[in-house]
Amino acid sequence: MPRSLQNGPHLLNANTITDVVEQERLGVYSQGYFKPGDKDMAVLRTGRSDTDLRSRLLRYVQNVEDAWDARGCSYFYIEYTSSIEETYRLECQLFHDFRPPNNSDHPPRPKDWPKTKRLTCPVAGCRYSKWPPLDD
Numbered sequence: 001m002p003r004s005l006q007n008g009p010h011l012l013n014a015n016t017i018t019d020v021v022e023q024e025r026l027g028v029y030s031q032g033y034f035k036p037g038d039k040d041m042a043v044l045r046t047g048r049s050d051t052d053l054r055s056r057l058l059r060y061v062q063n064v065e066d067a068w069d070a071r072g073c074s075y076f077y078i079e080y081t082s083s084i085e086e087t088y089r090l091e092c093q094l095f096h097d098f099r100p101p102n103n104s105d106h107p108p109r110p111k112d113w114p115k116t117k118r119l120t121c122p123v124a125g126c127r128y129s130k131w132p133p134l135d136d
């Protein structure tokens with residue numbers, strides 16, 4: 001069973017994001033659409049923010065003309081997290097569960113993450129589950 005996010009579905013637009021997403025929270029999101037009659041969202045993309053989930057989501061909405069990977073998404077779900085490590089691992093889990101068609105690559109480790117501090121993808125068999133990391 002895919003690990004579905006619980007906070008949603010919310011309409012993917014600037015007003016809703018501002019209303020429902022708290023400022024300066026770490027977290028992950030999924031975006032997609034509902035086929036008629038379906039109660040599960042078809043996930044097109046997943047992602048995270050290590051600093052501010054609301055800003056991250058707003059950026060996609062405001063730049064939707066440029067953000068090719070936001071096309072086709074009209075709803076989103078979120079989940080707050082409490083550490084950068086947890087955020088990364090949860091995004092990896094979502095990526096493997098949903099294989100979102102608009103995500104071209106596996107989630108990257110957090111920017112400037114020290115090579116000495118172990119942080120791996122939690123999905124067995126994934127090349128990013130190895131430590132020390134392969135060149136990526």
Ligand SMILES: [Zn+2]
Pocket residue numbers: 092096106121122123126127128129
């Ligand atoms: Zn992985």
